[in-house]
């Protein structure tokens with residue numbers, strides 16, 4: 728039986744995925760690297776440095792950057808990103824998520840956060856959702872990013888549950904792969920998540936309810 732949930736943050740709880748994308752797009756423009764919607768989708772769930780490496784790898788001129796230059800570019804993106812999230816309030820919680828969290832806690836389920844973002848704790852504070860979760864995995868402690876299962880394994884340990892008792896929620900295909908690798912049941916939200924074939928799938932957060940999950944599980 729399902730007893731808990733491991734949550735991705737960006738694109739699941741709040742729409743900060745669009746701010747990450749905007750900040751990366753802006754940096755790519757600065758570097759003269761052409762942007763595509765496809766790369767935007769690929770970057771979902773990918774750590775800051777790995778995202779930068781992916782963007783630089785699409786440069787047809789193949790310009791090389793030193794470690795120090797890359798750190799500066801990553802810092803620049805993060806500074807821009809932080810100005811974009813400065814105005815985040817509880818109104819920015821995606822539709823249906825607050826009622827899902829309330830219902831879930833009411834019924835005795837527990838939840839933790841498996842976000843690759845070092846900004847996750849401050850975003851949860853702005854959304855006034857910190858107390859809904861028993862813990863947040865610190866991405867600085869990870870050896871591997873998504874699609875490696877490590878972050879969901881750790882989020883499951885925070886819940887003190889077996890993988891078979893957990894549903895992981897993700898909007899990124901790398902994230903769905905990570906959930907599956909951790910042995911948890913993957914719940915994908917939106918088109919990017921669908922490509923990794925999650926066991927459960929919702930087109931938008933609005934339709935996310937315990938009842939709809941139960942319906943899909945018993946199919």
Ligand code: G6P
Pocket residue numbers: 737744747770771772773774775778805842843844845846847
């Ligand atoms: C999440 C987002 C990614 C982001 C990563 C790192 O996984 O989906 O787009 O690159 O977190 O975020 P950070 O805030 O640490 O740069």
Ligand code: MG
Pocket residue numbers: 735736737738739744771772897898899902
């Ligand atoms: Mg995400």
